[in-house]
Amino acid sequence: MSPLHDAVLSWYADHQRDLPWRRPETSPWGVMVSEFMLQQTPVTRVLPMWEAWMERWPTPADLAADEPGEAVRAWGRLGYPRRAQRLHAAAVAIVEVHGGEVPATYAELLELPGVGDYTASAIASFAHQQRHVVLDTNVRRVFARVESGVEFPPASITRAERSLAEDLLPHDDTAPVWGVAVMELGALVCTAANPTCDVCPVAGLCAWRLAGYPAYDGPVRRVQTWAGTDRQCRGRLLAVLRDADGPVHRSSLEATWEKADQRERALAGLLTDGLVRQVGPDTFSL
DSSP: OOHHHHHHHHHHHHHOOOOGGGSTTOOHHHHHHHHHHTTTSOHHHHHHHHHHHHHHOOSHHHHHTSOHHHHHHHHTTSSOTHHHHHHHHHHHHHHHHHTTSOOOSHHHHHTSTTOOHHHHHHHHHHTTOOOOOOOOHHHHHHHHHHTTOOSSOOSSOOHHHHHHHHHHSOSSTTHHHHHHHHHHHHHHTSOSSSOOGGGOTTGGGOHHHHTTOOOOOSSOOOOOOOTTSHHHHHHHHHHHHHHOSSOEEHHHHHTTOSOHHHHHHHHHHHHHHTSOEEEETTEEEO
16 A cells, blocks of 8 residues: 555555445445435434434435435435435336346446436445445545645546546455545545644645645635525425425415515425425425
């Protein structure tokens, strides 16, 4: 192994978090559920939801047999509820096309609803122990700093980034561990704000540190807002529908958001996305 591989893998062996979807006994379905849930959602919020989800729907067939609305309801406040809808659709496809077993190849995974390049690579690597480049935000930031000497990676993945990640991917059976180890390093040590370089296992190899921590000079990095957005409005409407025992009257939805035009736009979007259905002239449900 190279000094970089050795340092990161040794650090991971000693400092990895005990997350249930990383345990050897976890099924590929359990890994897949975690990857859907972890998209733009912190681990601390995902942990209890993952446990509850796996207890209720331990296999793709269990989820596929239930209504899509129940998946959205169980998603709770994880955010981006279309992920629940797509995970349900993926479960249906797994049952219908793959006999209820999460496919092992990148190409087959990529054909599932809601599965893109990152998710297909992550499932193939972490669930099936295959050799794939897994580039999430944490991994990209570590590589940008350690190898490229810049504070942050570009807004979107570049060909140069992917080529670098391919070059760094081990050719032996440590490749799947390497992917999750770099991810963990970015999540716990090489964080976006306030990285703890004094405890970093690759501080002596980090090009960004050796260059004196040059400040990011690329395009302005967008900061996501929440208050007052359509996303917040959609979340409020879904919360009312999720907590109800049956259909909800329009008046209950109106009480959650005072801006009528934004509320109607959000409701129309939820109907179009299939997250909400109209069951009467003025009643709605998941």
